[in-house]
Amino acid sequence: MDIILQAYRERFVEMIRENDPEIVDNSSRLHARIIIQELIRHASETVFIQCTNFASDIYGDPETQGILRDALQRGVHVRIAVRNSVPHAEAFANELNDLAHDTVRSGENVFANDCCVVDRKRFRLERDKKERTAYVCAYNPPLAEKLAGYFESPVNVAEA
Numbered sequence: 001m002d003i004i005l006q007a008y009r010e011r012f013v014e015m016i017r018e019n020d021p022e023i024v025d026n027s028s029r030l031h032a033r034i035i036i037q038e039l040i041r042h043a044s045e046t047v048f049i050q051c052t053n054f055a056s057d058i059y060g061d062p063e064t065q066g067i068l069r070d071a072l073q074r075g076v077h078v079r080i081a082v083r084n085s086v087p088h089a090e091a092f093a094n095e096l097n098d099l100a101h102d103t104v105r106s107g108e109n110v111f112a113n114d115c116c117v118v119d120r121k122r123f124r125l126e127r128d129k130k131e132r133t134a135y136v137c138a139y140n141p142p143l144a145e146k147l148a149g150y151f152e153s154p155v156n157v158a159e160a
Contacts (some may be wrong), residue, residue: 016139020138025133039116042122045120059085082105
């Protein structure tokens with residue numbers, strides 16, 4: 001891995017360990033993959049993801065796939081809402097659903113922006129879909145709780 005990307009990963013892991021409340025920018029797909037990987041890797045209870053197409057460059061990545069499998073095996077509740085009816089990483093979406101029924105739900109729009117919310121305290125919230133820029137925070141329970149609430153609204157619970 002590129003030394004700059006490795007330093008970016010290490011800094012974010014440090015932010016998670018320290019429960020750092022600073023909100024930082026995420027402005028590249030490579031950084032997005034690192035953030036999502038580390039959020040899921042450090043999850044202990046829940047992972048909620050809203051995405052447009054379950055993109056292959058993130059969710060088709062072998063490391064991301066291993067991290068998601070591990071989270072399910074550790075008993076982390078994972079729910080992924082995919083707006084498009086056919087996820088790009090469809091084979092992996094099917095595998096996740098085989099591991100834990102209804103983990104990946106296609107054609108579901110829970111929240112306007114793509115996001116990843118972990119343990120009701122950490123998140124990556126996309127602010128510009130075209131540019132793929134996002135806000136990232138390793139510790140903000142009030143905002144993360146609010147984002148997680150969208151995944152548990154009565155409308156979504158009724159669909160389960």
